[in-house]
Amino acid sequence: MREHTGTAITDAPARADARTWLGLAVLACAVLLIAIDATVLDLALPFISADLAPTGVQLLWIIDVYSFAVAGLLVTMGVLGDRIGRRRLLLVxxxxxxxxxVLAAWAVDPxxxxAARVLQGIAGATLMPATLGLIRHMFADARQRTLAIGVWSAMAAGGAAAGPLVGGWLLEHFWWGSVFLVNLPIMAVLxxxxxxxIPExxxxxxxxxxxxxAIASLAAVLPLVYAIKESALHGPQPEYLVAGGIGVLAALFFVHRQRATTSPLLDLSLFAERTFSTAVAANLLSVFALAGVLFFGSQYLQLVLDVSPLTAGLLMxxxxxxxALGSLAAGPLTRRxxxxxxxxxSLGLxxxxxxxxxxxxxxGGAGVFVAGFTLxxxxxxxxxxxxxxLVVAAAPPDRAGAAxxxxxxxxxxxxxLxxxxxGSVVSATYQGRLAExxxxxxxxxxxxxxxxxARHLPDTAARALLEEGREAFVAGMHSASAATAVILAVTALFTWRMLRR
Known part of the structure; x- marks a missing residue:
């Protein structure tokens, strides 16, 4: 495709100039930061536990409430950006x-x-759909747009894995609140x-x-997540079943609402496409596995093997x-x-x-962890x-935004999740072993x-307590690892069956 200049109207779309690519760099940094923020706290958990003394449930909420808020509001914020302007929503x-x-960095209690993580999630939900929508608008040339979306995807995928390394370096030199303050310079540049x-x-x-x-989507996601989390940690209880039931009812109402309204937040007909629905499920479960391993792996390295945060980050x-290499290899592999x-x-691996x-x-087991986490x-x-x-390609062009x-x-x-x-599987096994x-x-x-x-006990008692606690935690890791392996293996077989043609 040739580039055309001048004022004559041509069939070829305008190619992006240097200014547009600089705008992409700004958007890519924002996406990378959002993805990092979802996992950067993994290595800070021991420091937060020592400083704020959260309960096991509070510790889980500190980590995952951010992603829940983002997930629950993404579609809503995407529609809002369409109405008020995507760049405006990005800046807000x-x-x-x-x-x-800033609020999270100087939190004085769990x-x-x-609460600060909830606010971060709300703000993060405005950034993700706005960045992708702006990229689609900025790059009219198909090949350049493909490359730009590829950069966006790499930042979103790589950021979660890079979080522990960034967190490890910060915790080696500063206090745990620094993992939040690192956001400020990049947001200022944005x-x-x-x-x-970036054009509006x-x-x-x-x-x-x-x-x-929009309200129904939140009412569906949050109660269901709460029910899953608490049931995994404490076992089935009436209040958790009630919460799960409320979430299911809200989800059913949301589906009915989207089918009935002329301006749906989410085009549910996309899920009728086998390739689309299979890819969405595989996407969710892939990230599910990575996030879980990062969560309990970082604690294993620091609290069981007793290595420093920076060393833990380097081991990851x-x-x-x-x-990152897997992301880059995906394209060449599918050409052959x-x-x-x-x-x-890849799911089997x-x-x-x-x-x-x-x-x-x-x-001991640092080498085993490095090998397993690398795979x-x-x-x-x-x-x-x-x-x-697959998700983007399965949808027709006029529904690519919804996809x-x-x-x-x-x-x-x-x-x-x-x-x-x-995390709840690890906690339940750990607490069950210690309760005995x-x-x-x-x-x-x-x-x-x-x-x-243990730090406040005599040496002999401290060593005995640490040994029992670490053994119990590793037993919890084994349960979570086995569950992860089974889920990924089943997903691999399901994916092969659905996409083999």
């Missing part, structure tokens, strides 16, 4: 994200930190540069905003690099092999990595790239709290 979100980061480098775009005829549907670096086979094999974590022990990272890296491409919103929602929900479900030895369980509900309690 950047300012809100910075303010919430409740304040959870606020200053976006009006100069909006839907000229967006239709009526479905406020009832091979898995991070494998994820069927995409269904490549996707199934990640399942093998999760299975390898069953060999971890309380007295998980490589497999998930390929899977995320392919599923994102992108679904992909983003699956990604964020996978992050949150990975921490909630697999210490019925009161006072100050021992999390491994971080147990380590802090």
């Amino acid at each position: 979100g950047a300012i809100g994200f910075a303010a919430a980061s 409740e304040m930190l959870i 606020v200053v540069a976006a009006p100069r480098l 775009s909006r839907d000229p005829a967006p239709g009526r905003f479905d406020l009832v549907g 670096l091979p898995g991070t690099a494998a994820s 092999l069927p995409i269904g086979g490549v996707l199934a094999c 990640a399942a093998a990595g999760a299975g390898a974590l069953l060999a971890l022990g309380a007295d 998980v990272g490589a497999g998930v890296g390929v899977a995320l790239t392919l599923t994102t491409d 992108s919103a679904v992909s983003e929602t699956a990604y964020e929900l996978g992050l949150a 990975g921490v909630a479900v697999l 030895l210490f019925p009161s369980n006072e100050g021992l509900d999390t491994l971080g709290n147990l380590v802090e309690t």
Whole structure:
């Protein structure tokens, strides 16, 4: 395709200039930061436990409430950006994200930190759909747009894996609040540069905003997540079943609402496409596995193997690099092999990595963790790239925006559910083992709290308590790793069956 200059009207779309590529760099940094923020706290958990003394449930909420808020609001914020302008929404979100980061950095109790994470999630939900919508508007040339969306996808996929390394370096030099303050310089650059480098775009005829549907989507996501989390941690209880029932009813109402309204937030007919629905499921479960391994893996390295935050981040670096390389290798692989086979094999590779974590022990296992996490990272890296491409390609051009919103929602929900479900499996096993030895369980509900309690005991008693606690935590990791391996293996078989043609 040739580039045409002058004022004559041609059939060829205008190609992006240097200013547009600089605008992409600004958007890419914002997406990378949002993705990092979803996992950067993993290595800070022991420090937060020592400083704020959260309960096990509060600790899980500190980590995953951000992703829940983002996932629940992505579609709503995407529609809002269409109405008021995507660049305007981006700037509002950047300012809100910075303010919430400051609040989180100086939180004085778990409740304040959870509230700050909710505000971060709300602001983050404005940024993700706005960035992708702006990229589609900025790059008219098909090849350049493909490259730009590829950069966006790489930032979203790689950011979650890079979070622990960034967090490790910050925690090695500063206090735990620094993992939030690192957001401020990038958000400042975004606020200053976006009006100069990024053109405004909006839907000229967006239709009526479905406020009832937006409320219903939140009412569906949050109770269901709460029910899953609490049931995994404490077992089925009447209040959790009630919450789950409310979520299911809200979800059914949301589906009915979207089918009935003339301006739906989410085009549900997309899910009738087999390729689309399969890719969405594989996308969510891939991120689910990665987030869970990051969550309990970071605690294993620091609290069981007793390494520094920076060392823990470096031990995670091979898995991070494998994820990035897997993302880059996805395209060349599918040019030579069927995409269904490549996707199934990548999920199988990640399942093998999760299975390898069953060999971890309380007295050592850094090499085993690095090997297992590297396999998980490589497999998930390929899977995320392919599923994102499949989701977008499966939808007709006039519904590509809705398809992108679904992909983003699956990604964020996978992050949150990975921490909630697999983290709850680890916690339930850990607490069950300790309850047999210490019925009161006072100050021992999390491994971080147990380590802090051991610091105030005589050496002999501290060593005995740490040994029991670490053994219990590793047993929980084994349960979560086995569950992850089974889920990924089943997903690989399902994907191969659905996409083999």
